[in-house]
Structures are given as structure tokens and as C-alpha cells.
Amino acid sequence: MLNQKKLELAYRRYSKNFVDGIKFEDVEEDYVDSQNEITSIVDLNSVEKDHILLIDLDSISSYYLSKWKEDVLINGENNTEDLKKIMIVVFYQCMGQDLYKIRYPKMNVRYSFKDVIATLIHFTMFGWEKEEQILFDFIVEHFGERLMNVNNWNKHAWFLLELYLQYRNKTIVETQHNLHIAVREQFKEAELEYGLIPEDLDIYTEVLENWTTPQLDEIKTLIDKMSVFHSNLASELGESIEFGDYGYGFYPYEILFLIHVRKKNGLSVPDQFDDLLMNTPEAKMTIGDPETYPEWDPLLRLVDNFYRKNYPGYIPNKHGELFQ
Template sequence: MKNTKKLQLAYKGYVKNVVDGIEDVQMRYEEAQREIFNVIEHHEVEQDHKLLVRMFRISSYWLSEWKYRVLIKGEKNAMGLKQAQKVVFYQCMVRHIYKDRYPNMMLNHYSFKLNIVALIHFSMYGWKKEEDVFFDFIEKYLGENIMRANDDNRHVWYLLELYLRSSDKTLFGVNQNIHTRVRSKLAEKGLDHDIIPEELGIYSEVLDRWNTPDLDEITQLIGKMSEYHSVLAAELGQSLEFGDFRYTFYPHEILFLLHVRKRIGLPNPEHFDDFLMNSPEANIEIQDPEPYPDQDPILQMVDGYYRKNYPEYIPNKYGKLFE
């Protein structure tokens, strides 16, 4: 059961972290810009993996910018969040370039969780073309060195399964119990799989009833999800599912459920009484469809470099993206 006082103290620490870190994140973004420009300007092909390594600083900058505008300035738009998730997409596309050159490379700030979170947001934003490209990538490379999937976060596997069920897609031939299917497939291939959860707790209940027409039932399930998220969010700074400062008080797993239900005409609660679902991040405004964000100049530079120098770069197959 959540400790309300502890949760509120964690929230204060979460907001303070945004304020205290904004200048440092800006500085690192500018450093990345200089380093990326130098690699591209001098065409340092043997060093161009640095472009991938530095991309995380772009997403960190935009995530920090989003949080500052939402938590501190009281805005409700998702612009910076869209930019951060767009970077995650390109990190995958760029990793593909190095999958053979550096088969054992350490993936800088890699997270399967961030990949799935970006995918479901593309769905929420109505970015169909980019969503399909991203899903095809995940489907093709899941478990390989550029799409490692040994992830212990229950809500990530719930998000992936809800995405599959609501979009009529499959992975490894299934759209149910995807966590156990992936765990089994990775084990067969001798790939890391040991921390993938064997059960999903409250998320299994939600997946069984995600499309119920009963408003009271879905309201109760959302309440359980919020309770689970809140308990872990209160442990801010710990290596727990929602305690890592990134999306601690952003209940994206609930917002995605509300989105897919709304999309097929099912009723959703009109208001919530708990702390988490009344947080500023929970109440950002997402249009249908959501406009693409302006091009980040560093990301645009990186994309242009790979399009020009690597015919196998996946976006080359699809022409312009995010436009």
C-alpha cells in the first residue's frame, strides 16, 4: 500500500531534480553538438560510432526540457517528450549500422523499456508511418545485439502486449503472454533472458479485461495500476520499475490504456482522485494526430550523415520521416 506522505516527498525530489539538472543537461547537449559536428565535418568514418554514443544527450536534453515546461512552467504540451522519443527511434536505426562492425558493442544508455515506450507513444501520436517502421525493426531484431530484450519491468511487457492486442499484431506468432514467449525464444537461442518476469501481477488482470465495456471494472483496474506505480515511484532514486527519475510520475502505461480504449469507443473514467493521475505529466494534452516536432538540428545532422554515407541505413528505404 502506498505511503502518501512518502509519495509526495518523492515528487518534490523529482521536481527538484529537474530544476537542479537543467543547466547541466543543456551543457552536455551543447558538448554533444560540437563533438558530432567535428566527426561529420572531418568525415571520421572510423570514429562515427561516436554519433550514436552522443545521441543519448539529445534525448536527455529534450526530456529535461519537457519536464521543465510541464512541471515548472505549467504547460501541457508534449513537444519535448516527442523529441526525446524520436531520438530513441533514431538510436535504433543507427545501431543497425554497427550491428556487424561491433557485434559485441556496449549499447550506450540502451534500454528495451525506452524502445517500447517510444513505440506506444508513436501509436498515441498517430505517427503511423514511423510506428510501422519501428515495429518492423523490433520484430526483426528482438533479442539480437541491437535489440536486447532481457528486461525485468513488468509494465514494459504489459505495454508491448497491449500494443499487440490492440493493433492486431504479433511477435513470434503470438499476441498474448508475450513475456513468456520471448523468454522461451531467447532461451532457445542461448540469449540473455533470465530477468524477464514470469508473471505480470496487476498487468495480467488488465490484459485479461483491457477491452471490458464495464466502466466500473476498468476504473477499479486503473486504480490498482496507479497504486502499483505509486508505491514504486515513492522509492525515487532506487533501481525499481518507476524509481529512476525518467518517467517516475508519468503514468504512460495508464494513459496508453485510456488511449486504446478511446480509439475503439470504450468508456473511460472522466476524472481520477489519486495523486499520480492528477500529476502534471499525467495531464499533458495529446492531439489526434499529434503534429511532428520541429527537427532538432543535431539529430538532423546525424540523420543526414547516415543517409549520405550508408546505403543500408534503414530510413533510406522510407524517404522522409517525421514530416
């Protein structure tokens, strides 16, 4: 049962974190430090140090996360621009990481399975089909490898990936149903790490079995169950692995994606919700169909141009201009 008081207290802490906890001026200072470092490497064309460019993408992502929180969560503005920039940075973390798989085979990956899947489904919601396909190809090519470590416990990420596969009629490990089970079994046979992959997806299993239902009351019931599942875990802010983080803990993007794919399939969706989670400023952002591309971050542009110039095998070089 959902403890409403506990949920509300957690949401207050979540909302205040980017005011009382993470100070924007500190994040901005890190961004400026990265600006100096990136500019120096690019100006000198220091290929021997260019892995630092990949590391510095973290400060760009943190900068736009703080800006997004300030605009939407704190000021109540309906603004997706900085959220889009966060997702674009994750894309380029993947593209950059691919360059170092031979030169630095043990280099720490700067993103998680959850980060990449969240980016994939946001590109889908934004209508950015070209970039969506490039990212999906990256996921498939490196699935289960160091560059795409899927030994991950986040049930909603597995749900989102499977829903995406069904929506786009694609497969991974030759399936689009019960993906987490198929991957566990395949990895076990191959003696790959699989222990963190969930054995069940809780409410998400029921949703995956019924997400195409034509019955509005049935999908409303399923969304309500998803909201309770998410809210219970978000109530454990700072402790829950699934939704206990201050970045996206109260941003129900797994529900928003479900609503998106139903709309795209011409299926009815609820037009209002009564619970706290689905009425946060983040949940109520308006996402265009399609969304326009945001203005490029100047530091990210420097990094992309540097990699394009120095590495012919850099994935974006194969696809021309992106995000425009």
C-alpha cells in the same frame, strides 16, 4: 497498501530534481560539446569516427528531457514538443545502432527494451503510423538479439508491448497473449538469456485479460489498481527498478496508453481521477490525435543526413523523409 505521505515526499524530490539536482546549464553545456563534435565529424565526413555520432545522441536526449521537465513539471505548461523529440532520438538510436552491428559487434547499445517500447507506444498515441511501423519492424527483426535485448525485468514494458500487439492485432514469437511467458520458454529452449524476464505481470495480467470490457466501473477499478501499483514503486524513488527513476517515475504512460487504445476502440474511459499519480502535470498533458511532428533538432538532422549520405543500407533511406 499505499503510503500516501511517502508518495508525496517522493514526488517532491522528483519535481525538484531538475531544479536542485540536474542543472539545465550543465545539460546544455553537454549539448554544446556534442554540437562541436558532431559538426566536426560531419564537415570532415569522418566515417572512421562516425560511431561518435551515435554516442552523442545521448546528450541530445538529455537536453530535451531537461527542457520537457522544465516546461511541464516545473512551469506547469501543457507542452509535448520536447517529449516528442526525446522519443524521436530513441528511434534514431535504434536506426544508427543497426549500422554498426557488423563493424562494431560488441558496441554498447544506447537504449533499453523499456526505452524502445515506450517510444513505440508514444508513436502510436501520437498517430505517427509510418514511424511506428518502422520501429515495430526493427523490434521484430532484432527481438532477443543484442540490438533488441528483451531480457528485461520491467513488467510495465511487457504489459505495454502485449497490449500494443492486441490493439494492432500483431504478434511476436507467434503470439499476442502471455508474451513474457512464451518468450521465457522459447529463450530457455534456445539457451538464450531469459532470467530477468518476469514470470508474472502482477496487476497487468488482470488488465490484459479485461481491457476490452464495456463496463466503465470495471476499467476504472483496474486503472485504480494500476495507479496503486505504479505509485508504490514510484514511492521508492531512486531505489525501485520499475518506476523509481527521475525521468518517468511519475509519468503514468502505461495507464495513458490503456486509455488511448480504449478510446480508439470506442470504449468508455473515466473522465477524472482522484489520485496523485493521475493528476501530475505529466499525466494531464493533452496529446493530440494525431500530434504534429515537432521541429527537427539541428544536431539530429546533421546525424541523419550524414548516415543517409554514407550508408545506403541505413533503414530510413528505405522509407524516404520521416517525421514531417
